[in-house]
Amino acid sequence: MADPIGDPLTGGPRRRGIYLLPNLFTTAALFSGFYAIVQSMNDDFVGAAQAIFVAMVLDGLDGRVARLTRTQSAFGAEYDSLSDMVSFGAAPSLLMYEWALQPMGKLGWLGAFVYCCGAALRLARFNTQIGTVDKRWFVGLPSPAAAALIAGLVWVLHGEYQVVGRDIHWFAWGLTLFAGLSMVSNIKFYSFKDINLRRAVPFWAVLVVMLGFVVITIDQARVLFGLFAAYALHGYVLWALSRIGRWRRGRRLSPGAGSSPRRP
DSSP, X not given: OEEEEEOTTTSSEEEOOOOHHHHHHHHHHHHHHHHHXXXXXXXXXXHHHHHHHHHHHHHHHXXXXXXXXXXOOHHHHHHHHHHHHIIIIIHHHHHHIIIIIGXXXXXXXXXXXXXXXXXXXXXXXXXXXXXXXXXXXXXXXXXXXXXXXXXXXXXXXXXIXXXXXXXXXXXXXXXXXXXXXXXXXXXXXXXXXXXXTTSOOOHHHHHHXXXXXXXXXXXXXXXXXXHHHHHHHHHHHHHHHHHHHHHHHHHHHSTTTTOOOOOO
């Protein structure tokens, strides 16, 4: 990060600063992830789950703020990835382990590790694929969506229905593995990055957005968990439909497919 031009005051290399505004949002997201870890250790599972969702909002804002203010930097991109690893890798895995997986012994912490390792691999692969993949699609489940799946389950079951995590530890373990392995899969998930927010939209679109906010406000836990569960499944549904369509096209194009044998 050093400037090749020397500093006229010290004679050494001139050092560049960092942009404050987008990194403030990244720091706030990192704090939310760290707060989720602390609350998980204190058995405040609902507070930890809510902190992960707050980190998601802040993580979505830092990049947009950087682009709007033209303050993108390599430092900000690396800092954002490290923050994501804490908020969407370490925090959800510890939350699920403390809430449900701890009584399972080795299987429990191995399941939490699979999720944590999946988040690390997902972030590393994302950084290396920037500029080389179709921006309309994520390859593998994004780590914020995987974290929302874990946090949403805890928020709904523990916060709304007072379910004890160890009573459903096998289901929690399976969901943790599903989220962790989905992050490193080759399944494509829609990224919503091709939506142009600067383009004029019909008036009814604004009403739909307002209705969405109202629905989320009425029942945050169930609605958010339902949305992210549907998002996590839609990639597999699209993959299955594409495989079925490819199989049908192969049958139509195969020699003799659908033709009746000729009579002598």
